[in-house]
Amino acid sequence: MxxxxxxxxxxxxxxxxxxxxxxxxxxxxxPPTPEPPPTQTAKPQTDADTxxxxxxxxxxxxxxxxxxxxxxxxxxxxxxxxxxxxxxxxxxxxxxxxxxxxxxxxxxxxxxxxxxxxxxxxxxxxxxxxxxxxxxxxxxxxxxxxxxxxxxxxxxxxxxxxxxxxxxxxxxxxxxxxxxxxxxxxxxxxxxxxxxxxxxxxxxxxxxxxxxxxxxxxxxxxxxxxxxxxxxxxxxxxxxxxxxxxxxxxxxxxxxxxxxxxxxxxxxxxxxxxxxxxxxxxxxxxxxxxxDAAFAGTLDRPPTSSHEVMHPEVYMAKTPVPVLTMPNVHTLLDKDWDPYDVGVMGELDVRIITELFGGRAMADPLAVAWNGGIYYAAQKKTGADKASPSSIGIVYYSQWKNQDSARSFLKIYASQLPRKYRSLKQVEIPNGDDDHLLFSTEEGDVWLSLDAGGGVFLSEGFDRDTAKKLETLYREVQGHGPLQQASEQPMHELTLGxxxxxxxxxxxxxxxxxxxxxx
Structure with a gap:
């Protein structure tokens, strides 16, 4: 972010x-502090004294x-x-x-x-x-x-x-x-x-x-x-x-x-x-x-993401880097929420969050399976302490190279929710399964959902109905925007940012x- x-x-x-x-x-x-003469009292020496x-x-x-x-x-x-x-x-x-x-x-x-x-x-x-x-x-x-x-x-x-x-x-x-x-x-x-x-x-x-x-x-x-x-x-x-x-x-x-x-x-x-x-x-x-390629060349055509930095072969081959599309969330949210932040969650972000929540053994394999991700944050207009994270609602949508990796990421992310919320309670969903999870918290609902195409949608702070509408917007808009070429337009990434x-x-x-x- x-x-x-x-x-x-x-x-x-x-x-x-x-x-x-x-x-x-x-x-x-x-420099080491010199020993004082035997007849003098040692005076503490600091960097500023040297x-x-x-x-x-x-x-x-x-x-x-x-x-x-x-x-x-x-x-x-x-x-x-x-x-x-x-x-x-x-x-x-x-x-x-x-x-x-x-x-x-x-x-x-x-x-x-x-x-x-x-x-x-x-x-x-x-x-x-x-x-x-x-x-x-x-x-x-x-x-x-x-x-x-x-x-x-x-x-x-x-x-x-x-x-x-x-x-x-x-x-x-x-x-x-x-x-x-x-x-x-x-x-x-x-x-x-x-x-x-x-x-x-x-x-x-x-x-x-x-x-x-x-x-x-x-x-x-x-x-x-x-x-x-x-x-x-x-x-x-x-x-x-x-x-x-x-x-x-x-x-x-x-x-x-x-x-x-x-x-x-x-x-x-x-x-x-x-x-x-x-x-x-x-x-x-x-x-x-x-x-010349390592110095002048990379200054003239710099990498655009952590993905290219972590995989120089992708940069050298000019392989397209996956860039997802933001839907129009403003007509749905702007009445009650102020826009706060938007950006890309790149491969480094995934590696960090996975290591933090799931351990180092999971981090690298899942990061490699990342295939694009974006986030959006909004802040409540009223009724919340704007100096507190409780005033923030977030959405994260990511795509993965295979269903198993997508499911693993969803489970790892869900496992850390008790660290963030004191009153976290899972809400039973009719005909629900482990790929669709709903929780109530003191800061609003949390909704996590995996689709058949390896897309993971996460929403925290927005009510369930709003989260479902946001999910529909995110899933429908993907595929309508061109995949960006690594050599063309630079991206912003959450952690690196x-x-x-x-x-x-x-x-x-x-x-x-x-x-x-x-x-």
């Missing part, structure tokens, strides 16, 4: 400071030109404009990130996305997203490139030699910026709330999964990072692909981050996806088609802890 314009769970992915073990490197390399010398700062600033030369040569992307450089203290970085998070338009949509995510059950009702994200940002801060000012921001508490590999990652964004103007290229999705069927389907078709594009930019930056670290060995990711696998394994390890390690699965998966899976995507293109919630927050280099993978 997207926050006002992205897929629900995909949205959380929006937090652009994304943390991977790489970021953890920043903590690992901090500063780079003028000589070290000059060396670091000088290294930017050297590193960007390597980046341009390694990626075949031209560095056409100078890059500004700035040295920041820890407090300065923290303040800048928090200010951007509070002021950015995406942050204003954060609460909207949070309600939808909670309604679907991706995060617990008592979880507070914004304070968590602020903690995560300040913990995982690293050097970052800002496309608005074309500036690489470096850290004055980390030694120059320890920042250079991170610069290789961040300066990859600078040469990408030269080719496609990252600020606009990375956020092509509309942000206004869709108010009619035409706008709903525009969101579905054109709201791109920003993280799919971010998987390109971060995957490329990770590839250059690995090549930079492999220089002394005379190797690159292309001729030593095993290093890419080692880095990807590290990118899924959250043990080095106290904050991220206790984050909901949704946040962990969606935040790390562009780095680990993005690197896998870029490496596959690199191996199959070479440097999360990352778009805060587009103004710089993406910190996740590459920190990664550097050890190349040694």
């Amino acid at each position: 997207k926050p006002a314009c992205s897929a629900p769970w995909t949205k959380l992915a929006v937090i652009a400071v994304v943390l991977s073990p790489a970021l953890l490197y920043a903590q690992q390399v901090q 500063h780079m010398t003028k000589s070290q700062a000059a060396d670091l600033f000088k290294s930017v030109d050297e590193v960007i030369g390597f980046v341009a040569s390694d990626s075949h992307l031209k560095a056409t404009r100078p890059v500004k450089r700035r040295l920041l203290t820890r407090p300065e970085v923290n303040k800048e990130l928090m200010d951007r998070m509070k002021e950015d338009e995406g942050a204003k949509r954060l609460q909207r996305s949070e309600l939808v995510l909670k309604k679907f059950g991706f995060i617990e009702r008592d979880f507070h997203l914004q304070p968590f994200l602020l903690s995560l940002l300040t913990e995982q801060v690293a050097a970052f490139y800002d496309p608005k000012t074309r500036t690489v921001n470096m850290l004055d508490w980390v030694k120059p030699d320890e920042q250079k590999p991170v610069l290789a990652h961040e300066l990859t964004h600078a040469v990408q910026d030269d080719r496609v103007k990252l600020e606009k290229w990375g956020s092509p999705a509309p942000t206004a709330i869709a108010k009619n069927m035409r706008e709903d389907n525009e969101h579905i078709q054109l709201d791109e999964a920003s993280t799919a594009r971010e998987s390109v930019t971060e995957g490329q930056a990770m590839a250059v990072f690995v090549d930079y670290e492999l220089q002394p060995m005379g190797k690159t990711l292309k001729d030593a692909p095993e290093f890419g696998e080692r880095v990807r394994e590290m990118s899924s390890d959250t043990s080095g981050s106290p904050v991220l390690s206790r984050a909901p699965l949704l946040l962990q998966e969606s935040l790390l996806f562009p780095y680990g899976q993005g690197l896998a995507f870029e490496q596959a293109i690199l191996q199959a088609k070479g440097v 999360l990352r778009n919630l805060m587009p103004g927050i710089p993406k910190a280099a996740l590459d920190y802890g990664m550097r050890t993978a190349s040694h």
